[in-house]
Amino acid sequence: MAKAKMQKLRAFKMGEQAIQRVREIIELYGPRYVGQESTKKAARHLHEAFVPYCDRVEKESFSLHPEAFLAWIRIMVALYPIALIFMFLSQPLFSFLFLTIGVVIMVREFLLYHEMIDPLFAKKEGINIYGVIEPKGEVKHTVVYSGHHDSAKVFTFFLDSQSSYVVKVFLALGSYLFLTLLSFIDTIRQIVVGTLFSFSLTHIAILIPLILATIATYFVRALWFFASNEVSPGAGDNLIASTIGVELASYFKNEKSEGNALEHTRLIFASFDGEEAGLRGSRNFFTTHKDSGLLSENTYNFNVDCLFDHEHMNFLTSDINNSVQLSQSMATECVEIATSMGYVAHSKKIAFLTGGTDAAEAAKVGFTATTLLAMPWSNNGRSSVYHTPLDTVEAIDEKAVEQTISIAIKFIEHLDKK
Numbered sequence: 001m002a003k004a005k006m007q008k009l010r011a012f013k014m015g016e017q018a019i020q021r022v023r024e025i026i027e028l029y030g031p032r033y034v035g036q037e038s039t040k041k042a043a044r045h046l047h048e049a050f051v052p053y054c055d056r057v058e059k060e061s062f063s064l065h066p067e068a069f070l071a072w073i074r075i076m077v078a079l080y081p082i083a084l085i086f087m088f089l090s091q092p093l094f095s096f097l098f099l100t101i102g103v104v105i106m107v108r109e110f111l112l113y114h115e116m117i118d119p120l121f122a123k124k125e126g127i128n129i130y131g132v133i134e135p136k137g138e139v140k141h142t143v144v145y146s147g148h149h150d151s152a153k154v155f156t157f158f159l160d161s162q163s164s165y166v167v168k169v170f171l172a173l174g175s176y177l178f179l180t181l182l183s184f185i186d187t188i189r190q191i192v193v194g195t196l197f198s199f200s201l202t203h204i205a206i207l208i209p210l211i212l213a214t215i216a217t218y219f220v221r222a223l224w225f226f227a228s229n230e231v232s233p234g235a236g237d238n239l240i241a242s243t244i245g246v247e248l249a250s251y252f253k254n255e256k257s258e259g260n261a262l263e264h265t266r267l268i269f270a271s272f273d274g275e276e277a278g279l280r281g282s283r284n285f286f287t288t289h290k291d292s293g294l295l296s297e298n299t300y301n302f303n304v305d306c307l308f309d310h311e312h313m314n315f316l317t318s319d320i321n322n323s324v325q326l327s328q329s330m331a332t333e334c335v336e337i338a339t340s341m342g343y344v345a346h347s348k349k350i351a352f353l354t355g356g357t358d359a360a361e362a363a364k365v366g367f368t369a370t371t372l373l374a375m376p377w378s379n380n381g382r383s384s385v386y387h388t389p390l391d392t393v394e395a396i397d398e399k400a401v402e403q404t405i406s407i408a409i410k411f412i413e414h415l416d417k418k
Helices: 002-029 037-053 071-088 092-111 162-193 204-215 217-225 235-257 280-289 328-340 359-364 398-417
Strands: 056-064 124-133 141-148 153-155 227-231 265-272 299-307 313-316 345-348 368-374
Touching: 002 037, 002 235, 002 398, 037 056, 037 124, 037 235, 037 265, 056 280, 071 092, 071 162, 071 204, 071 217, 092 162, 124 235, 124 280, 141 235, 141 280, 141 398, 162 204, 162 217, 204 217, 235 265, 235 299, 235 398, 265 280, 265 398, 280 359, 299 359, 299 398, 313 328, 328 345, 328 368, 328 398, 359 368, 368 398
Parallel strands: 141 265, 141 299, 299 368, 313 345
Antiparallel strands: 056 124, 124 265, 153 227, 313 368
């Protein structure tokens, strides 16, 4: 019992130091969208913070096209009025083709996080940071603890209530899909009656729903302003996860210096860039190092994101809009560790249309991975500060930080004993 209390006290102090480091970095560099100089300076700051505690620390640059990730929104908005014009000209096939292009881009870029239109946008530099602590024996396991230091653009739809966000998105995307279906039906009608490519007045059966689709331009247009140029401070999402990595490195370095080094587990403490632009930093890291020798065959990714509410500690079992499977066994083990320490935690799938986390990129190359989220993760239940200017140091839940540190340490130590 006394040992457990000491461990929690130590985690509490480590959490305080992690939060203080977040405050320091934000005061020095401010918000950090990938590719900006402020983000690069924050990455270098973290690099220096890891140096005293790791056997080696690396800084890896990679290129990406960050504006491509959310560009599908404005592409769809721009295609909508063009499709309406072709519908009124009784050319539904062209409308359907234009609208379908928008849907394909949305599915590839957002629902699946593929890099479909990225080369069309400006190239930027991202910087990943990671530190390594080696075990005293042969490496049989590797644990990559990860967070990300870049912050998100402010989503204007989140500035209102979460229920308002759901309604706005539903009306906009629903209107777009309605016009897509209408153009498809009218194309089939013209093929049947033999009037395809014939310029004529719009058929009366199509005219009324077409007028409704025209009125719905109001809802679709609102999507144009979904993401602003303002960047969130990104304290809880997700700089705190990166600074926790520094504290964990300090803990295991101290254990190693006192003769309690891990036997067979290599530790990697990573802070990724470009997470808010479609997981580009973690993708670069895991694909680059899958066969480089840094990551062993038995690699586990303990990813952390959004530490806003310790009452909603969830370990994800799926990712990227539920299109990527994460590790149920790892999530279950983490929940059991949390429960044994008196914390409340659950495992769950990620909700559709809520995006993705860096753990997905580890899972996609075959590694065991989960993400710890400390907030409700649904389309109508996110933290009120998520992707807003209110994601400041004050929004971080100290208990969530303390519990995350404790669970991560226990998971690593349990793994090493297997």
